[in-house]
Amino acid sequence: MTLRPVARALDTALDRAVVPGFSRIGYAVRRRLPTWPADPAVGSLAGRHVAVTGATSGLGVATARQLSELGAHVHLVVRNADKAVAVAADLPGPSTTWVCDLGDLDSVRDCARRIVADGLELHALVHNAGAMPPERTESPQGHELSMSLHVLGPVLLTDLLLPALTAHEGRVVLVTSGGMYAQKLPVDDPEYVSGEYSGATAYARSKRAQVELLPVLTTRWAADGVAVYAMHPGWASTPGVTESLPTFDKVVGPILRDADAGADTTTWLVATTPRARGGGLWMDRRERPTAYLGRNSPSSDERRRLWEWVASALDVTP
Known part of the structure; x- marks a missing residue:
């Protein structure tokens, strides 16, 4: 001791x-x-259903496999069903594939409708899907793609899946990024209309938004018994990092974590008993600060303004 x-x-x-x-x-x-903390018990997710978005590459594949090894029926929420075939074949347990583009809000609504209609009782929903477009790209609804994919889509999908998430003290995990520490909350320009566009900056800004919305989302979903977490995987070696950040990958490559290490805390948050306290940013099974020395930490008014933009974009009650 x-x-x-x-x-x-x-x-x-x-x-x-x-x-x-x-x-x-x-x-x-x-x-x-x-x-x-202790590892989740063997078979701790037996009989439980867990959905993982972006489950065909990198952290998504590792997360799906780890959850399956603990006994979960894993639901692969993916854009490309063909890519999910190989992932599903490698899982030790059962799986179901759902086609959904998290950056397209119409696709999100359609996927949520199909899942709820299927009568699923989800134990957890892991928002892992991500991308870093090199140029400013808009979603079908006209939103900057990073913000649509990492913020709008996950919030909407969770909202619509609440009827399926309330059976077993539901858990929602937003896979974020350490890059968010370097960015302020973009309350004045969430769509990245002004200034020279940078894919890495847009990605980090959207991840900052994920983290700073935690208090709002915790309150919003608590009445349904759902706890929400942001999970920072550390610096992990994934195809996305190699493709989008080649210089970073080359310089830091020798000390990057593998995908299993990057996915570890997501799996732990989903499987650990009793359920960890929600509403925080986690890395390596411990809650972490969302800002250091107050740097880039937003005010409560800035969080409110961002949430009002999200609610307006999704046409939901703020």
Whole structure:
């Protein structure tokens, strides 16, 4: 017990130092500390249904496999059903594929309708789908694609799946990114209309939005017994990183985490008992600050303004 305060201090130091904390080094060290939470029990998700968006690549594949190994029936929510065939074949347990483009709000509504009509009782919904368009791209509804895919689509899908998520103390996990630490909440320009467009900046801005909406979403979904988390996977090696951030991948590649390490905390949040406290940003099975020294931390009014934009874009009651 006397080692636990020292272990927590070391964990925090790794986090603040960024490079060792976000890399495979931090994950390897933390797993050996006495503060590391226990793994979910074998078969802890037996008989449970869990949906994972973007489940055909990188963290999505790793998450689906880890959940399946714990006994879950995994629902692969994907844009391309053909790509899901190989993923499903490699899962040790049952799976179902649902075609849905999270960046297209009409597709989201159609997918949610089909899932609810099927009578599913979802234990958890993992929002892993992501992309980093190199040029400003709009969704079919005219929204900047990063914000539509990472914020609007996940909020709408969760809202519409609440009837299916309330049976087992539902859990919702938003897979975010450490890049959000470098960005302010884009309340004055959520659609990235002004200035020179950068795909990496747009991605990070949308991830900041995910994290800063946690208080609102926690309140919104709590009445239905649903807890929501943001999960930062650290710096993980995925096809998306290699394709979209080639320089970063080349420089930091030797210390990037593998996809299994990046997906670990998502799986833990979905499977751990009792359910972890919702509403926070998590990495390596511990809740983390959403900003350091107040840098880029928004005001409550800025959060409110962003939420009003989201509610207006989705035509839902704020």
